[in-house]
Amino acid sequence: MKTSKSNFFNDVYEVVKLIPEGRVTSYGAIAEYLGTKGSARMVGWAMHGAVATHDVPAHRVVNRQGLLTGKIHFGGDRMQRLLEKEGIRVEDDIIQNFEKVFWEPIKELGL
DNA sequence: ATTATGACTTCAC
C-alpha cells in the first residue's frame, strides 16, 4: 500500500517534530538534512500539509531571515503567539536572537 | 511529458 504522503513530506514532519522548544530552524536547514538542500521551497510546501495533517510544530520553522513567512498560512498571529510562548522573542514577524534560537538538524541530530 | 505555482535561498544594489 502506498503512503498517502510522499516520503519527502514524512521526513520533513519527523525533523520538525524533533525541534526542541524555544528553538527554530529554517527550511533550507531541513532540506539540507533531507539531502534536498536545493528544495527549501518543498519543505515549506510539506509544512503546508503538515499543519492540516500532523501535529508538526510548523511555527518553529521559519525562513533564513527569521521571518515568520508561514504565519500567513497559520491564519493570523497564531504562529508568533506560539513562538513567544516558548520563550522566543518575535517582533514585527521577525524572530529576534534568531542566531541564538536557531536549531540545525544536521548539527544537533548529526548528519 | 509540459506548464504553473509555491510557508525558499542566494546574489546584487
Place this chain on the structure above:
DNA sequence: CGTGAAGCCATAA
C-alpha cells in the same frame, strides 16, 4: 536586513 531578479525542486493539473 529592504527590495528585486534568478535558481532550484516537488506537487498538481
